[in-house]
Amino acid sequence: MHLSPTHxxxxxxxxxNVQTGSRIGGTPxxxxxxxxxxxxxxxKIQYVLTLGNDILGEHIGxxxxxxxxxxxxxxxxxxxxxxxxxxxxxxVHPVSPRKKDPTDMDSPCDALGFYRGExxxxxxxxxxxxxxxxxxGGKPTYIQSRGEEExxxxxxxxxxxxxxxxxxxxxxxxxxxxxxxxxxVVYVFAKKDAATGLMDCNNIRAFWLK
Numbered sequence: 318m319h320l321s322p323t324h325x326x327x328x329x330x331x332x333x334n335v336q337t338g339s340r341i342g343g344t345p346x347x348x349x350x351x352x353x354x355x356x357x358x359x360x361k362i363q364y365v366l367t368l369g370n371d372i373l374g375e376h377i378g379x380x381x382x383x384x385x386x387x388x389x390x391x392x393x394x395x396x397x398x399x400x401x402x403x404x405x406x407x408x409v410h411p412v413s414p415r416k417k418d419p420t421d422m423d424s425p426c427d428a429l430g431f432y433r434g435e436x437x438x439x440x441x442x443x444x445x446x447x448x449x450x451x452x453x454g455g456k457p458t459y460i461q462s463r464g465e466e467e468x469x470x471x472x473x474x475x476x477x478x479x480x481x482x483x484x485x486x487x488x489x490x491x492x493x494x495x496x497x498x499x500x501x502v503v504y505v506f507a508k509k510d511a512a513t514g515l516m517d518c519n520n521i522r523a524f525w526l527k
Contacts, residue, residue, distance in 0.1 A: 318374035319514045320479070325448060325455030327434035328372060330485040335430035336414040337381070338369040341485075342494070343428025344420060346383055348413035351420050355387035356402035357395065363388050363497060364424045366482065369412065372433045372453060376479075376516045383408050384482070385422065386497050393497060396525055399467050405503065405523045425494030427487065449502065453480045457504045461526040464504065471522045476506035479516050501527030 334343065345364035355362050362385040369381045387393045387404035396404040415428065439447050439455030449458035457478050459465060468478075482503045487493040503525040507516040 318376070320454035320516070321436075322454075322456055322478075323439055324436050325439050325452040326372070326436055327448070328368075328451040328453060328480065328482070329432050329434050330487070331430040331432050332488050332491075333430055334428045337412050339367060339372045339431035339433075340415075341366040341429055341431060342424040342426035344416040344418075345385070345422050345424075346381065346410060346413035347416050348381075348410035349383060349385075349408060349422070351422065353385070353406075353408075353422070355389070355392060355404050356406065357400070357404045358387060358389055358392040360387060360389045360392065361421055362386065362406060364422045365497070366431070368431070368480075372431060373518070375513075377409070377518050379412065380409050380518070381412055382518050383410060384503075388497075396523075397527070399471050399522050399524045401522070403523065405525065407505070407518070407521045407523065409518050426484070426496075427491040427494070429487070429491060449481075449483070451480070451482045451485060454478075457481055458502070459504075459526060460502055464524075464526055467524050468504075468506070471506055474522075475508050476522050477509050477516070479505045479507045479521070481505065498525050499527045501525050
């Protein structure tokens with residue numbers, strides 16, 4: 318599955334929890350060590366989501382990609398610029414179920430699954446512009462003017478847009494908790510393998526805007 322700059326797949330929230338594959342909230346995967354800390358400030362981190370090959374397809378292969386963020390507000394705020402090391406932490410790991418017991422890394426929102434929507438045009442219409450939901454592929458939809466400045470820098474290093482995440486609206490019977498990004502958007506970029514056209518999930522740069 319190759320990504321297109323003109324089309325995307327929405328990353329959609331289901332109303333059921335899943336133990337493996339793409340998911341949000343709850344406990345992190347068993348594969349993640351509980352002593353994992355923010356590489357920027359060495360403080361504690363918080364689980365956000367996991368994406369598996371049910372959404373990322375060949376880009377992640379037989380592994381999963383989990384996303385964590387620093388719990389420290391000031392450090393997390395620094396992640397609105399592309400910095401390395403970053404308070405936005407992406408970890409590739411083998412397919413792994415959720416931890417059975419609560420941890421310090423648990424997400425504040427309820428545990429639910431994700432699924433991949435159908436391929437659709439990235440440009441919605443003149444009034445709405447480009448899709449600003451969580452999506453795989455297409456173009457990043459910036460909610461602040463400075464987003465383009467950040468991207469120009471990482472594009473010089475060969476990074477291309479991969480996906481973006483904004484916390485979805487949870488069904489009434491579930492809690493979305495406190496969004497660490499204040500209902501902002503996280504933009505994720507990766508280097509593409511020239512031979513295969515696949516994104517390197519071990520080589521990611523990201524930033525967020527509010």
